Amino acid sequence: MGASHLLRRILFIIISLISMSFISACTNSTEVHEEYPYGHYEDDKMIGTVSEVNKSENSIVVDISEWEKRGRKGPDMTDEGYSYTALITDKTLIKHENEKEAFIDDIKKGQKVLVNPPRGNDFEGQPNQIILLEMSYEEKYARLLSQKDGINIVIMYTNGTPLPEEMYEPLYDNVTKILEGTEYSPSASWVLYDENYIVDYKEEMEIKQFPAMLVFNEKELIFKDYSVEGLYEFLRNLRN
DSSP, rough: HHHHHEOOOOOOOOHHHHHHHHHHHHHHHHHHHHSSTTTSTTTEEEEEEEEEEEEETTEEEOOOHHHHHHOOOOOOOOOOOOOOEEEEOOTTEETTSSSSSSEEEEEOOOOEEEEEEETTOOOSSSSSSSEEOOOOOOTTTTTTTTTSSEEEEEEEEESSSOOOOOGHHHHHHHHHHTTSSSOOOEEEEEEOTTTTOOOOOOHHHOOSSSEEEEOOOOEEEEESSSSSHHHHHHHHHOOO
């Protein structure tokens, strides 16, 4: 066997071993992600979403449910929630991810934040640092987008505007009947408009009045109207 032929065989074996290792690593990574749905969270980086801002008490409440469950296996994971009440003192540094200084007035509901130090056994609720993280469109609209193959119907309303009877529970039954036998799997949610949320949905979606009928797929808003009949007509057209 010539030296060049031997060298080619050695190179082939090395490349094969590297490829096998890469495939194995990718497979293991996928399996780990499926086995631990929140395994991408790190112990020393407590990340959550602001659920409440209390300026009078100088505090915020952060939903850290996913971070708390980072070491738990799926898919049969319990659905209890975990929150962290951060008491903001004169020693707490609040800033944006780009290092720009921020204040409690800059914190909105739905804002994704990183809180240091993470909650531990000696939890005191007085963080040294709160970082306002950049958020993607999907993160900002997560509560509205369809979470599965299909569409999500959102009835957005305000406290001062009572919902007409046809916009309550019977609406979902009617939607299900209209879309029966199609590829569309509907879900529905009733969302209270909150001007203090991280996204001003009224402004961004140019909502002219409440209640508003909104339809989302997994990526974006695909329909907007202010009457149930308008919604039903849109859904009937989806069948064609």
